[in-house]
Amino acid sequence: MNYNFFIGVDVSKKTLDFTNWREQDLYGSSRLGMWSPNINLANNNASTVWDTIGHKQYELTNHLGNVLATITDKRIPHSSDGTTVDYYNPETTTAQDYYAFGFQVPKRGYTLDKPYRYGFNGKENDNDVKVDFDGNEIPGAQQDYGMRIYDPRVGRFLSVDPLTPKYPELTPYQFASDNPIENIDLDGLEGVPAKRQPNGDLSMAQSSTYRKTVVAPRPKIGVAPAKIVMEQTIAMADRTGRGWIGPAKSYVLPNVAAVEQAHRDEVSDNVRGGVLGASLYLAGGDKWSYVGAVGDGVAMSFGGVQAPGVFPRPVEVPEPELTLTKPKGAANPNARAAIDLGNRVHYDQLNGGAGVGLPTELSLKYPNTTFRFSSRGASGVDVTYTGGIHPSDYPGSTWIPGNNFGDFKPATPGGTRSFNNDINSGKFPKNTQKLNYDPITGKLQ
Numbered sequence: 001m002n003y004n005f006f007i008g009v010d011v012s013k014k015t016l017d018f019t020n021w022r023e024q025d026l027y028g029s030s031r032l033g034m035w036s037p038n039i040n041l042a043n044n045n046a047s048t049v050w051d052t053i054g055h056k057q058y059e060l061t062n063h064l065g066n067v068l069a070t071i072t073d074k075r076i077p078h079s080s081d082g083t084t085v086d087y088y089n090p091e092t093t094t095a096q097d098y099y100a101f102g103f104q105v106p107k108r109g110y111t112l113d114k115p116y117r118y119g120f121n122g123k124e125n126d127n128d129v130k131v132d133f134d135g136n137e138i139p140g141a142q143q144d145y146g147m148r149i150y151d152p153r154v155g156r157f158l159s160v161d162p163l164t165p166k167y168p169e170l171t172p173y174q175f176a177s178d179n180p181i182e183n184i185d186l187d188g189l190e191g192v193p194a195k196r197q198p199n200g201d202l203s204m205a206q207s208s209t210y211r212k213t214v215v216a217p218r219p220k221i222g223v224a225p226a227k228i229v230m231e232q233t234i235a236m237a238d239r240t241g242r243g244w245i246g247p248a249k250s251y252v253l254p255n256v257a258a259v260e261q262a263h264r265d266e267v268s269d270n271v272r273g274g275v276l277g278a279s280l281y282l283a284g285g286d287k288w289s290y291v292g293a294v295g296d297g298v299a300m301s302f303g304g305v306q307a308p309g310v311f312p313r314p315v316e317v318p319e320p321e322l323t324l325t326k327p328k329g330a331a332n333p334n335a336r337a338a339i340d341l342g343n344r345v346h347y348d349q350l351n352g353g354a355g356v357g358l359p360t361e362l363s364l365k366y367p368n369t370t371f372r373f374s375s376r377g378a379s380g381v382d383v384t385y386t387g388g389i390h391p392s393d394y395p396g397s398t399w400i401p402g403n404n405f406g407d408f409k410p411a412t413p414g415g416t417r418s419f420n421n422d423i424n425s426g427k428f429p430k431n432t433q434k435l436n437y438d439p440i441t442g443k444l445q
Contacts, residue, residue, distance in 0.1 A: 026056065033058040033070065034117065057093055057116065064184050064194055065122035066102075069095040096140075100180050101155030104140045115139050120152055121184050147188030150175060163189055169344060169354060178354055193352045193375050239263055266290075274299065338410065338439060345442035346382060346408055351375050358408050358437055359383075361444040366391045371406075381405040381428055383435065391433075403433040411436040411445055 019041045026032040034057045037049045049055065053074050060069040075088040094116045096109040102120035119125045123143040130141035143150045148157040160172040167177075167190075176183035176191030183191035235245040236252050238259040245252065263286070270277040270289035274296025281289035347353030348360050351373035359373040362383065370387040374380065383406035385391065391399035407428060409415035415436070422428045436445040 026058075031059070031118070031122065054091070059116075059118070059122075061122065064120075064180075066098055066120050067116060067118050067122060068097070070116050098140075099152075101175060102140070102143075102150075102152030102180065103155075104152075109139070119143070123150075145185060145188035150185070150188065155180070157188060161189070166340075166343075177352060179349070179352065183352060191352070192377070269293075273297075341439070341442050342408075342410065345437065347376050357442070358435070358444055362406075362435065365444065366394060381407045381432055383407065383433075399433055400431075403431045405429050405432040406435045407432055408435045408437055408444075410439040412439050415439075 021037050021039050021041055023034055023036045023038075026035055035050075036055050036057070037052075038055075039049050054072050056073045057070045058073070059067045060071065061067055070093045071090040072093055074091040076091055077085040078087055078089055079085050091112075092110065093112040094110060096119065097105045098120055099105060104119070115125070115127060117124055119140045120143065123145060125140045126142040126144060127137045127139055130138045132138055138153075141151065141153055143152065145157075147162065148159050150157050155175055156171075156173040157175060158173075161167075161170075161174065164170075164172040170177060174191075176185045179191060182193055184194040185191050235243060236256055237243050238256045240259060242259075267281070267286050267289050270293040271281050272278075273293050276295035276299070277289050277292035280292035280295075284291075344353075345357040346359075348355050348357030350359040350363065352375045359371070363369075363371060366389070368389040369385065369391055372384045372386050374382050374384075385404040385406075390401070391397055392401040392403070405428065407419065407422070409419045416434070419428075419434045423430065423432060437443060438445060
């Protein structure tokens with residue numbers, strides 16, 4: 001809820017002279033508009049002003065939440081004969097149209113009194129930041145999305161996307177995954193599809209990187225809130241005492257493992273470098289092997305050369321308690337690469353991503369069939385057959401008749417195991433088709 005007050009001060013008396021209640025946001029299940037009472041709280045009761053006509057502005061938005069026009073609660077009568085009221089028209093206070101990336105189209109707007117506070121994607125406009133050559137404010141030329149500042153004139157954020165390493169196919173300054181007709185950008189991190197529900201509410205598909213948690217009453221229509229998946233973050237210190245913090249699977253574990261491996265290599269060199277290094281290692285462990293290595297170095301400086309055969313077999317250096325040389329799962333670089341490839345090819349221009357991936361390839365393979373593809377962050381199968389020729393009816397098709405669902409999996413034993421587990425656990429319907437793709441190229445097979 002946003003409140004805007006103005007406090008006047010009588011400098012000569014050093015007292016508060018008046019407090020004006022200028023405006024307040026109006027909310028239902030989402031923001032509906034603004035109420036601008038503009039009253040002196042010292043002399044007026046706000047409840048007496050609420051019923052005053054003309055102080056409330058209501059937003060008219062599209063599927064992206066763009067504020068296209070605002071109207072007041074004032075009714076303007078229309079009469080064809082000057083006596084009888086035929087109908088009433090609303091009082092339109094502002095109207096604007098937008099280019100695809102959000103800049104207001106010149107000479108396609110209207111303002112009755114003053115510009116409205118909110119605009120593209122329902123975000124607040126920073127109209128006092130950008131001016132033209134004559135010093136006039138440029139409406140909607142800058143917006144604050146929370147994580148980054150957005151300039152709709154060029155369709156780009158003014159700073160690098162913090163999630164750039166996860167989406168190498170996108171420019172670091174992109175807005176809404178470069179698909180502003182279907183997507184909105186929640187907070188400057190990632191574009192997600194937006195659509196209107198039957199009750200008129202604007203709902204956004206859940207983003208895997210969206211970390212804001214909004215606690216609100218459950219809607220009466222009984223729509224369960226989307227589940228917000230938080231990325232696991234851990235902190236860990238290596239044996240040198242340096243701390244590492246970040247996503248466990250992609251940053252912390254590999255770095256700690258590298259420090260551990262470097263330490264083991266050094267201890268091994270100490271043991272194999274001379275008699276003192278090996279002896280003190282056997283007596284006192286890793287720490288004393290370094291002392292022995294110094295002694296061996298001093299001995300060598302006096303011209304001594306280690307006699308051959310002192311240690312006829314290599315001395316085995318045991319692994320430390322923390323063994324991370326072969327990280328498992330997504331921490332393994334090879335597994336991480338496979339996961340990144342799957343995430344990249346699962347989503348393209350047809351379901352909230354960019355370019356051509358598996359959804360487009362499948363549509364081209366079955367051109368007379370209609371599919372619905374799941375968006376990023378959605379659970380369940382990737383593909384649903386919705387109409388047209390069934391994929392199994394195409395000449396030479398390997399699609400099993402009666403299978404009305406599909407899921408993209410790599411053509412590997414692991415991909416087959418994952419698919420079978422999803423079927424057996426009930427996550428996927430029994431009539432789901434496994435859609436193989438090449439684990440190297442990411443192309444549909």
